[in-house]
Amino acid sequence: MHPQVSKAAGEAATAAKGSYGTGIGEEWMAWLPVAWGIRELIEAMAAGGQPAPNGVRQRADGQVVVDAFPLGVESLFFGGMKGEVWIEPGKPASQGANYRAKAQGKKAEGHVALVLGAGNQTPVACMDILHKLFVDDAVVVCKMNPVNEYLGKFIRLAYAPLVEAGYVEIVYGGAKEGAFLTSHPIVKSIHLTGSSATYDAVVWGNQKKVGQPPLKKEVGAELGCVTPYIITPGAWSQDDMEYYADEIVAGLVHNAGHNCTKAEILVTDADWPQREALVQAIRHDPTPQHLARLDREPRRVAWYPGSEKRAAAFKAAIPGVEELGTQVDGAPSSYIPWLFKSGLTPEQARTETENWCGALQEVALPGSGGHPEKFLKAAVAYANDRCWGTLSCSLMVPPDVSAAHGEAVERAVAALRYGSVNINVVTMLGFCVPKLTWGAYPGNTPRDIGSGNCAVHNTLLLDHPQKSVLWGPWRYYPTHLWSPSNRNLEAAVPAAIYFLAYPSILTLIPPALAALRG
Numbered sequence: 001m002h003p004q005v006s007k008a009a010g011e012a013a014t015a016a017k018g019s020y021g022t023g024i025g026e027e028w029m030a031w032l033p034v035a036w037g038i039r040e041l042i043e044a045m046a047a048g049g050q051p052a053p054n055g056v057r058q059r060a061d062g063q064v065v066v067d068a069f070p071l072g073v074e075s076l077f078f079g080g081m082k083g084e085v086w087i088e089p090g091k092p093a094s095q096g097a098n099y100r101a102k103a104q105g106k107k108a109e110g111h112v113a114l115v116l117g118a119g120n121q122t123p124v125a126c127m128d129i130l131h132k133l134f135v136d137d138a139v140v141v142c143k144m145n146p147v148n149e150y151l152g153k154f155i156r157l158a159y160a161p162l163v164e165a166g167y168v169e170i171v172y173g174g175a176k177e178g179a180f181l182t183s184h185p186i187v188k189s190i191h192l193t194g195s196s197a198t199y200d201a202v203v204w205g206n207q208k209k210v211g212q213p214p215l216k217k218e219v220g221a222e223l224g225c226v227t228p229y230i231i232t233p234g235a236w237s238q239d240d241m242e243y244y245a246d247e248i249v250a251g252l253v254h255n256a257g258h259n260c261t262k263a264e265i266l267v268t269d270a271d272w273p274q275r276e277a278l279v280q281a282i283r284h285d286p287t288p289q290h291l292a293r294l295d296r297e298p299r300r301v302a303w304y305p306g307s308e309k310r311a312a313a314f315k316a317a318i319p320g321v322e323e324l325g326t327q328v329d330g331a332p333s334s335y336i337p338w339l340f341k342s343g344l345t346p347e348q349a350r351t352e353t354e355n356w357c358g359a360l361q362e363v364a365l366p367g368s369g370g371h372p373e374k375f376l377k378a379a380v381a382y383a384n385d386r387c388w389g390t391l392s393c394s395l396m397v398p399p400d401v402s403a404a405h406g407e408a409v410e411r412a413v414a415a416l417r418y419g420s421v422n423i424n425v426v427t428m429l430g431f432c433v434p435k436l437t438w439g440a441y442p443g444n445t446p447r448d449i450g451s452g453n454c455a456v457h458n459t460l461l462l463d464h465p466q467k468s469v470l471w472g473p474w475r476y477y478p479t480h481l482w483s484p485s486n487r488n489l490e491a492a493v494p495a496a497i498y499f500l501a502y503p504s505i506l507t508l509i510p511p512a513l514a515a516l517r518g
Helices: 003-017 025-029 032-046 097-103 122-135 146-158 160-164 175-183 196-203 238-257 275-283 307-317 372-386 399-404 406-415 427-432 489-501 505-516
Strands: 055-058 064-069 082-087 112-116 139-143 168-171 187-193 218-222 228-231 265-269 322-324 338-344 359-365 392-396 420-423 437-439 455-457 465-471
Touching: 003 025, 003 146, 003 489, 025 489, 032 122, 032 427, 032 489, 112 122, 112 175, 122 139, 122 146, 122 187, 122 455, 139 175, 146 160, 146 168, 160 168, 175 187, 175 196, 187 196, 196 218, 228 238, 228 372, 238 275, 238 359, 238 392, 238 427, 265 275, 265 372, 275 338, 275 359, 307 338, 307 359, 359 372, 372 406, 392 427, 399 406, 420 427, 427 465, 437 465, 489 505
Parallel strands: 112 139, 112 187, 139 168, 187 218, 228 265, 228 392, 265 359, 338 359, 392 420, 420 465
Antiparallel strands: 055 064, 064 082, 082 465, 322 338, 437 455
């Protein structure tokens, strides 16, 4: 993938979505997991579909856990992080089923797979193509979503060797063309990233969801989620407050809130003495040199179709919503504010559907008395039972709680029914690390698809993943790429992409220097 392709795509996406005085860094960054994933899949193919992880262990209950990330020199870039893939209970940590079968002399049953690309983010379609091509061993046709079909030419350029060899093709169109492709006899499997409504339309058509679906094809889906960010009470310093306010804002504002990883629900302890201080830090950054809090964060255009109506629906459903953010000079009125509502009870919060806009709500759970173990138990139950979807979640745990209540933290992580569990990091990072899996927690059915029914990315080619767990340090230095405080993103992103495509001590130096200036 040539650097000029990702840069030109970043420029095109920034022009399409609107500019907020921060350059093309955010849209350019979208290509980071793509370059990273390509390199890891090349390594997986060189290993015959059996790339070596860091290690494999068993939990006390017998469940197998694969130590997946970081490997090698990556650990210098992602200091203090550790990524695990938990295997379905009772299953082994086997890898590359298709490639094991080939090695055993079994005839490969190649097929054409259709990827229905997501309309919000470049790497979603890119990573879905790679997954079907390399993990599922299929030839891929990807239909771009009409919302971001302008990116199709860049994906085609990035994948030029695969296109020229006849393994990948990019096509365009709307619902009519999508229906033609899904029903075409040459297409044997389908993967889509989008909404549960799109899945139902593809799988069930106009038929009621009873009996077996009329579409007799394998349909994998990665859909949405009301993503919870769980804030564990403990001894937080003022610097901790500011750091995690920045993290939470990052989880909200990235891509103007049009992400399935977006921070939707902030889950706090109503009895935590520092709760209001954190809420205030999210609203406002008292440090003049930073512009990373909601009241100072530039407002953005509601560029995804229907998101402006969703914002209005959020305000109508929850009285007293705050409208925050600064207006960009010369920007049209369509640059809408960030929406924030704090202090909601579990009954008041809007948890049944993604808001799919720049809206964040804080739910203060009563009854835990500021006790971390009681809170973790209540918060996990709330996230599992009240927040729609099982795609990803984030859990923030301060060091004093980890030290004093380590077993309770482990129990909480194990109990969270999410495909991606992220500790002390934003959920978008769980999406970006290709060795980890990305997809819903297992158990959804065609009649109740929820957040989906499969896991993608997975460059270790693990056969039976249940969920991925990404552990982060309490504080990560220097300024990270996903932070809205990072004002050196345009310099840092291409250096980071190159390092992750070609990791070495030498290629680590430029992104490290750029990060220090961030």
